[in-house]
Amino acid sequence: MDETIEVIVERPWQGTVLAVFQILNTLAVAGILAVMMIAGFEGFKGGEMGFMVGVAGVGGLVFLLPLLIVMIFMVFAIFKGRRWAVMAALTISLLAFFPVMFTLGEGLEAFLPVFILWGFILWLEIACLKNPFYAKKYKSRDIR
Secondary structure, eight states, X not given: OOOBOOOOOOOOXXXXXXXXXXXXXXXXXXXXXHHHHHHHHHHHHXXXXXXXXXXXXXXXXXXXXXXXXXXXXXXXXXXXXXXXXXXXHHHHHHHTHHHHHHGGGGOHHHHHHHHHHHHHHHHHHHHHHHSGGGSOOOBGGGOO
């Protein structure tokens, strides 16, 4: 009785909204990467004092380029219903906890919208993890 059956489950609206937010995050990372690369190039061109800016640009390239590639694959995988993509999005969101807390130094009017948006994205990710669309194949004994 361990036969696998196919269950037709539609993508939840939380998955679509999460994918849209991940697209916006990917565009933000791409923009930051572009600015860092331009600043790094200008820094290397600038001579001795600009060398530090150039090194920061290269450091951003080394860190942000792999992150950007993973985020692009993650967006497509969220649309396809891959659980690993939601787990990766959750991990990235949890790593964003400290930058979100740093906005408190800018004042409450900057902190509250960022904190509410961050909490909403966390809720979307948890809701997607609970949905069968992002689960593995079910066995007949698992469906009641």
